[in-house]
Amino acid sequence: NLCIANSDKCRECNARDGWRLEDGKCVYDRxxxxxxxxxxxxxxxxxxxxxxxxLCCRRVTNPDGEELGLQHRTSxxxxxxxxxxxxxxxxxxxxxxxxxxxxxxxxxxxxTPVAGAGSVxxxxxxxxxxxxxxxxxxxxxLYAGIKNPDILVSGTEVPKNWIQRCKDVAKGKSLQHDxxxxxVTFMAALYVVSFLLSIAFSVWQHxxxxxxxxxxxxxxxxxxxxxxxxxxxxxxxEHILKDHIKEATGQDVIGVSVAWKYKHxxxxxxxxxxxMAETEKKLFGDESSGSVADADAAGPKEVAASSSADQGQExxxxxxxxxxxxxxxxxxxxEQSGPTAPEAEKNAGRSMFWFPMDWLVMWRIxxxxxxxxxAASANTDPEKAPETLATSCVSSQGAIVVFKTEQxxxxxxxxxxxxxxxxxxxxxxxxxxxxxxxxxxKAVNIPRSSVFMRILSSILFLLIxxxxxxxxxxxxxxxxxxxxxx
Numbered sequence: 374n375l376c377i378a379n380s381d382k383c384r385e386c387n388a389r390d391g392w393r394l395e396d397g398k399c400v401y402d403r404x405x406x407x408x409x410x411x412x413x414x415x416x417x418x419x420x421x422x423x424x425x426x427x428l429c430c431r432r433v434t435n436p437d438g439e440e441l442g443l444q445h446r447t448s449x450x451x452x453x454x455x456x457x458x459x460x461x462x463x464x465x466x467x468x469x470x471x472x473x474x475x476x477x478x479x480x481x482x483x484x485t486p487v488a489g490a491g492s493v494x495x496x497x498x499x500x501x502x503x504x505x506x507x508x509x510x511x512x513x514x515l516y517a518g519i520k521n522p523d524i525l526v527s528g529t530e531v532p533k534n535w536i537q538r539c540k541d542v543a544k545g546k547s548l549q550h551d552x553x554x555x556x557v558t559f560m561a562a563l564y565v566v567s568f569l570l571s572i573a574f575s576v577w578q579h580x581x582x583x584x585x586x587x588x589x590x591x592x593x594x595x596x597x598x599x600x601x602x603x604x605x606x607x608x609x610x611e612h613i614l615k616d617h618i619k620e621a622t623g624q625d626v627i628g629v630s631v632a633w634k635y636k637h638x639x640x641x642x643x644x645x646x647x648x649m650a651e652t653e654k655k656l657f658g659d660e661s662s663g664s665v666a667d668a669d670a671a672g673p674k675e676v677a678a679s680s681s682a683d684q685g686q687e688x689x690x691x692x693x694x695x696x697x698x699x700x701x702x703x704x705x706x707x708e709q710s711g712p713t714a715p716e717a718e719k720n721a722g723r724s725m726f727w728f729p730m731d732w733l734v735m736w737r738i739x740x741x742x743x744x745x746x747x748a749a750s751a752n753t754d755p756e757k758a759p760e761t762l763a764t765s766c767v768s769s770q771g772a773i774v775v776f777k778t779e780q781x782x783x784x785x786x787x788x789x790x791x792x793x794x795x796x797x798x799x800x801x802x803x804x805x806x807x808x809x810x811x812x813x814x815k816a817v818n819i820p821r822s823s824v825f826m827r828i829l830s831s832i833l834f835l836l837i838x839x840x841x842x843x844x845x846x847x848x849x850x851x852x853x854x855x856x857x858x859x
Contacts, residue, residue: 424730451476451487490585494578501574509563520555524548553855590808593779596786597803598629598772599821602796606633606766614795618774618802621793622785625777632773632817635766640757771817773809774802 386392386399393400433439452473476487482496517524527545532538598618604610614629635641735741776782782804785791791802819827 421730424727424734427727486585490582493585494582497578497581498574505567505570509567512563513559516555516559521548521552524552549855589779592805592808594627594776594782595805595809596774596776596782596791597805598774598793599770599801599803600798601631601768601770601772601800602798604768605764606635606768607764610768614772614774617795618785618793622788622802624781624785627775627777629775630773632769632771632814633766634769634818635762637757637762641762644759644762769818770820773805773812 386394453476476485480487482492483500484493486493514525523544527548528541530541532541598614610631611629614631615626618624618629619626731743736743774785776785786802786804793800793802
């Protein structure tokens, strides 16, 4: 653009890029691009809202699924502690679930574990981050106000003319060079203080967790069994270990869950999910007349709850439970395929007008198939057969042992320092440090002796990455900013 000499007005604008001259100023003449974009976004939002309204008005075609979803939503609500007042650790059953009340809306989550000790630690972490940010801003405001208050207002004033703007730029350049050393000093002090505060806060969090974890939970009845040799999945390893540990320690053992190494992770997860769905139908379904014992007898005796390809994680076991394997094979030998428009149109309560949103939200995002009855296709891959998966897997070095009482777990771990002789190997019983839901099964196969070196190598890789980032990204940027010519 060309400007008129000794004035703030333009003489000519670059019309090729969409600018036009108006009262001595260049105005962008292609704003209809932005307006068209806003109109398009508005239409998409209106269409999405109308689709959501139509979704709410559709008739229910799966009442069993709706009831199960409502039950799950109800069970997910936070309830007050059901233990009786004065009940110590491991004593009493407390109030029944239907007698427990919802957690008050204005409860202090910084001290009350409404969803376990982790919720308290999480909200305290949020407060710590907010406090650290506010403290940093206040410290810089006080530091800059004491050293030179012009730092706080430089560049914030609107210049009246070009001469005033040039003076502000010159003043900013002078402040940048004069206060560079003080700014670096403040940043170095901030890094050191924030690091020390983070370390102190982590120690406080650890002590808080130890104080809140004063009641019995699943981890208080479980122990880790380490140093297991590799055993084929063709053996009933869980039953063998259960009987051997019970005989060696003299304590009642509820069961053993071995972390298995196997292939075809996604297929195994599908088998487990469908088996659990069938078991829930037998246990809680309206049409089911069987009891819990009937469902246990019909299903596999041993099916793992977690998986990881070629790493320590629970997998399919007990190849001799033929009845359970047949049920799994019959219920999970099909692969669902994506829906098509004609098939989706046939579903009750759904029209072709809403098919794009149904396909995008329900199928692609949430994974809900749009067909009412997806066609089944038999799985012909022999490697993915339940019998083959159960016999081809091998055990990792870790397992979880569940005892009948907490005292029995403690005595078993202290018996001969937790050493158990089995098949020429010394197995080690250790108390668990995390809840069952917090176990990372992929890491079960990692020996504890190598954890320290793995953490040390991770820290080293992080430092190398930060050094490369500082040299290749931050340093050139800092040099450019510091040597910028005004």
